[in-house]
């Protein structure tokens with residue numbers, strides 16, 4: 001989940017944007033006779049164990065990647081610059097956070113612009129499809145993404161396999177925090193007032209503009225493929 005800290009927490013003293021994560025697992029549940037998958041946040045002792053491991057991986061990944069850049073810098077000092085650009089990458093900075101009453105533990109990462117942008121596209125997809133689906137678990141970088149997971153309404157049926165966690169879909173409205181992109185593009189958050197009518201949602205109506213008086217018109221059904229990682233994925237955390 002994205003938000004802002006009261007004071008800057010990481011090296012970039014101008015950045016108050018943070019991303020708060022907890023590990024979860026999924027389990028089947030019945031709702032009105034329909035089998036759904038629900039997300040369950042791990043209890044605090046196990047949560048702490050998983051998040052400490054995640055911190056250790058981030059620290060290890062950071063050291064390993066920094067080692068590569070130092071090695072390359074030495075090589076380049078001797079042999080000169082390559083004719084191509086070397087991608088400049090790094091892992092996010094992170095720390096563990098406790099709730100005020102000390103009963104919950106979280107992984108707090110610096111929030112990167114790309115993450116907030118992708119979270120915005122989830123809100124936009126959710127709006128354009130009038131709550132049919134959005135892409136979660138974006139993976140990749142440098143403008144190229146891979147391995148998308150789709151969170152969709154149960155109306156669409158089980159067409160996107162295991163990554164499609166219904167409760168993640170259902171909690172979008174509660175968990176999504178609008179950011180500067182959502183605000184600039186004036187995305188609507190009056191979710192209860194969105195016109196949900198599956199017949200018209202699937203029709204080829206013209207795109208509407210969220211901030212305009214035509215906002216009640218149908219969004220086009222989005223045909224390409226986020227809460228950007230409202231929690232860490234089970235594949236990341238349970239291994």
Ligand SMILES: [Zn+2]
Pocket residue numbers: 120123176177178179182187
């Ligand atoms: Zn938003």
